[in-house]
Amino acid sequence: MDTVVKKLLHESGGTYAEEAGIPLKDQPAALFKLLVLANLLSARISSDIAVAAARELFAAGGGTPHGMSELTWQERVDALGRGHYVRYDESTATRLGEVAEIVQDKYKGDLRRLAVQSGRDPEKAAELLREFPGIGPTGVDIFCREAQSMWPWLRPYIDSQVRKGAERLGLPTDTRGLASTVPDKDLGRLTAALVRVARDKKLADTVKAA
Incomplete structure (x- = not known):
């Protein structure tokens, strides 16, 4: 074995x-980037394309909630297109703008507040994550699998x-x-x-x- x-x-x-260039650190930018990546990976599209699209979004300035909100809808669509994330580019561009707004409004731009609000309980954290557009059960699994490197309370x-x-x-x-x-x-x-x-x-x- x-x-x-x-x-x-x-x-x-x-x-x-790590493939998407996201540091495995309990920091606001890293956690937001992971939420974006989980959103992209949730679609019926190859993981390589989702990772490439995430990298393009981050390079365009969408690596923080504020930065993602500052991008226009078209700029988000264009970044997704450069990553060949083309089947879902328009709806995803809309969703990511909504996700950024929720992170800013509800969590003051810092998803570490989600950990606090959940009482560091995995089931409660899953409920809060599902409040984000595009994050269903699959997205929750993706986020939590990866976030256990940053949040030990999710392990295993x-x-x-x-x-x-x-x-x-x-x-x-x-x-x-x-x-x-x-x-x-x-x-x-x-x-x-x-x-x-x-x-x-x-x-x-x-x-x-x-």
């Missing part, structure tokens, strides 16, 4: 947040996609058993890697070959 996990982490890289966050990847590799599918295969600090990387395995049989076969 140790060999499989080591091979998995080596083959699959880091978290989706193991959802159905992670369990699917674990099953493919013959790893434990129960929360405690799977979480015990890596140090707590690596849970975000492990869950991201297992989601990739769940979506990519070729990657699963490569890891199992170890």
Whole structure:
């Protein structure tokens, strides 16, 4: 099992947040960027395109709630287009503007206030996250999987996609058993890697070959 996990982490890289250039830090900008990324990843579109679109939005100035609000709708559409996020570009551009407004109005621009308002309870945090346009159960799972690297109180966050990847590799599918295969600090990387395995049989076969 140790060999499989080591091979998995080596083959699959880091978290989706890291791919998008988001530092895994409990800071306002990083948490907002992660919320944007979760929104983009929630659509039926490849993760590579969602990550590329996030990078374009951040490069255009949309890496903070204020910055996202300052972008015009067309500027958001154009940034999404540069990332090839074209099927959902117009509706997503609208949603991201609404998300930025909620973060500013309800959380004063700082999603650490969401952690406080939830009492650092994962179920309550999920309820608050679902108040954002574009964030449903899938978006909550994406955000919390990645945010457990920043918010230790979410650990271990193991959802159905992670369990699917674990099953493919013959790893434990129960929360405690799977979480015990890596140090707590690596849970975000492990869950991201297992989601990739769940979506990519070729990657699963490569890891199992170890």
